[in-house]
Amino acid sequence: MPVSKERTLILVKPDGVRRGLVGEVISRVERKGYVVTALRMLNADRATLEKHYEEHQGKPFFEPLVEFMMSGPIVAMIAEGERVIEGFRSLAGVTDPTVAAPGSIRGDLARDQGTKVVQNIVHGSDSVASAEREIAIFFGK
Ligand code: DAT
Ligand code: MG
Numbered sequence: 001m002p003v004s005k006e007r008t009l010i011l012v013k014p015d016g017v018r019r020g021l022v023g024e025v026i027s028r029v030e031r032k033g034y035v036v037t038a039l040r041m042l043n044a045d046r047a048t049l050e051k052h053y054e055e056h057q058g059k060p061f062f063e064p065l066v067e068f069m070m071s072g073p074i075v076a077m078i079a080e081g082e083r084v085i086e087g088f089r090s091l092a093g094v095t096d097p098t099v100a101a102p103g104s105i106r107g108d109l110a111r112d113q114g115t116k117v118v119q120n121i122v123h124g125s126d127s128v129a130s131a132e133r134e135i136a137i138f139f140g141k
Helices: 014-018 022-032 046-052 062-069 084-092 105-109 128-139
Strands: 005-012 035-042 074-082 122-124
Touching (some): 005 022, 014 074, 022 035, 074 084, 074 128, 084 105, 084 122
Antiparallel strands (some): 005 074, 005 122, 035 074
């Protein structure tokens, strides 16, 4: 694999699956030119989610976040391409869907629901180290 080629972990969260947006997310990833190389639907357990979100342990939204992520099935995928980590974060938009740019997944498809945890359709890894760690959690080594 050339050094510039990256992998990222994308999750369609329970709100995205419930609303039938799995295809929409995959479509945006593919239309941008990234390649989906692995895909699975699962009901994530608490241990998996606490590991995935370990950087947020102790924050007030941590428990609501884990509960939300356990509230229904999620879809995990690996996407590949040059600078895909940064590229998918850009496709997703900023964390707060109220102000995420129109044209982004969160900006177009999500909004504040008045819940303790922000519900924003997708997760995307934020660095090479996070991507490799998160891919191992959902897909093994
Ligand atoms: P991102 O998913 O954009 O990388 P993050 O890693 O900071 O954001 O947080 C993980 C998720 O937790 C995020 O997608 C939505 C939720 N969240 C983050 N900050 C929050 C806050 N201040 N209040 C409520 N939920 C929050
Ligand atoms: Mg994050």
